[in-house]
Amino acid sequence: MSLTTSLHDRVNGMQPTKRISLKSLFVSEPKNSNHFTFEKAHSKLREATFAVFHNKTIPYTLEELYREVEDVCASKMVPVLYDTLESLFTVYVNELLPTFLDESLQLKKASQIWEVYCHKMLMIRNIFLFLDRQLPVVNPKYLCLWDLALNLFREHILTHNLVQPKILKQLLDQIYEERTGTTVDRQLLRSIVRMHMDLQLYQKDVQGPLLRQSQQFYAEEADNLIKQLSVSDYLAYVNRRLSEEEERLNAYLNPTTTRTPLLATLDSELIAKRMEYLVANSLSLIRDRRLDDLHLFYSLLSRVNGGVDLLRARFRTHVKEVGQAIVDNPDKSTEKDKVMIQSLLDCRDSLIQLINLGFCADPTFNRALQEAFEEFINNRPNKPAEYLAKYLDAHLRTGNKTQTDEELERIMDKAMVLFRFIYGKDIFEAFYTKELAKRLLLGKSASVDAEKAMLSKLKQECGPNYTRKMETMFQDIELSRQLSKNFRAAQQTPYPIDFNVNVISPASWPQYPQLAANYPPAMLSLREEFTKFYLSHHQGRRLLYEPSLGTCVVRADFPTSPGVHKELQVSEFQALILLQFNGPVDVPVSYAAIAEATAIEKTQLDRTLLSLAAGKGQKVLIMKPLSLEMSPDHQFYFNTQFQHRLIRIKFNQIQLKETVSVSPL
Structure with a gap:
């Protein structure tokens, strides 16, 4: 049968796979019982182990050694053989120690010794594979041969008080050099780190000191750069450092245990401790709509507690300042007020784009935007409501022929967004009703469908009571058209003047000043005829003509x-x-x-x-x-x-x- 054994048994595979063939792993007694003696077998195995350790040729075939191991195990001499191997392992490890104690020891030499040590231990484990399988059965306290080899290397070499500090210092120095821009041998560092991981010393002896060094390094670097760089450049620096550390983790550190605490160290030193300063100086990014920088800023602040909250508060303040500048009109400029609503809509569109592209469409930023709009719009009572009504009037009039039905629908939807922010909805109603009356009475509506669509939006937002008078106005106009048609049909002789009348109910329409005027006889006669016609169909009513409309x-x-x-x-x-x-x-x-x-x-x-x-x-x-x-x-x-x-x-x-x-x- 075929047996595959590799260094993957200890760490994710760093040595080529070793393959050996064994005829049998289970025997009940020594196969060569007539010729087997424990002393002879024991001597052969000692000799073979010594040869492996000292790079000498093994004077026996592997198959012969496998049989000797099987026979020793069958003769119930496992404890003796195990003790022998432990003794040989210990001697060999102690032979390696002086090299590690040498002051001139470099990481490369340490890595080479470790790799050779692992390779030799795998060779020996393959020779004694049958024994290795029997150890847990014979005595659960026995370590497998690989673990025994690791324990001895750890106890006698890597935890030695003159060895570990030296190796750790060189390892951390190499990481420091790489962080400052020097090219290092990452394969070598990977080997040293994996050695510590195999020996279960990584978290205690490497990770802790590495995190402390990282904290000090990035604290000093951030202190130096925060005042030298612009916010945009500092954000790019932080992003670069995070990418470098991520790459370093995957290249030679242990990402499983180190990624979270190491990146948390960077988050703390580079972001959390600097975020108040960064946010306070981020106005140019928001004002200039630097979407890529804002997206990076948002992503970095999302890594730390309270970071996004600070950015959102700054954004809300900016929105309020910009919006207040649009709404306020200390000089009482009519031209400024006329463009107020369009400016607010353009501002909001720009800010929505900023939220979607710069702040990852974060709904909390949308809420901050709404809160800011609601606050600054209502800081100036009445005027926003008045000019919103006039803005809609300008788009719903016949004179505006540049917009399609779809564009008009979008305009009304955007206007409704501002309408929701306004507290003085009664003010809006008064002005909107006034302008609507002019459009209806003077025939200036661009589209009856658009008018009714706008009415439906207001009704949906504020309820039927809010639009009841407006709906009555539409009914009055429709009834008046039929009334004028009936009046013309009732005339026996057509008048030389084309005459149309709008009869409106005062309770639903704006109040108009009563203005008098003298009319030519032909106009007076026509008006009197219509009055008679109307009263003949509506007894008890009184008509009052309003010339101003x-x-x-x-x-x-x-x-x-x-x-x-x-x-x-x-x-x-x-x-x-x-x-x-x-x-x-x-x-x-x-x-x-x-x-x-x-x-x-x-x-x-x-x-x-x-x-x-x-x-x-x-x-x-x-x-x-x-x-x-x-x-x-x-x-x-x-x-x-x-x-x-x-x-x-x-x-x-x-x-x-x-x-x-x-x-x-």
């Missing part, structure tokens, strides 16, 4: 566009003023005459006249003198030089807080 399309002919009828899309007040210029084009109309004819309240009249005479690209009237302050002496002329590339021209109203420029035509 009305719109008109006025046809105008300009000498600059002969044969082309321009259509001016204007408010009711603008239409009432333009109707005063149906006379000769060279005859001015005074401010006083316009005021008397239209009966429009002065503030409203001034704003409306400015929109027609001073609006950019919309100067359909000429004003003299050029002034923002109106007086009864102002004269207005029809602008015969007015030009516009469009057929239908939409005229804007000038808001109370807006400023306009007056310049000659």
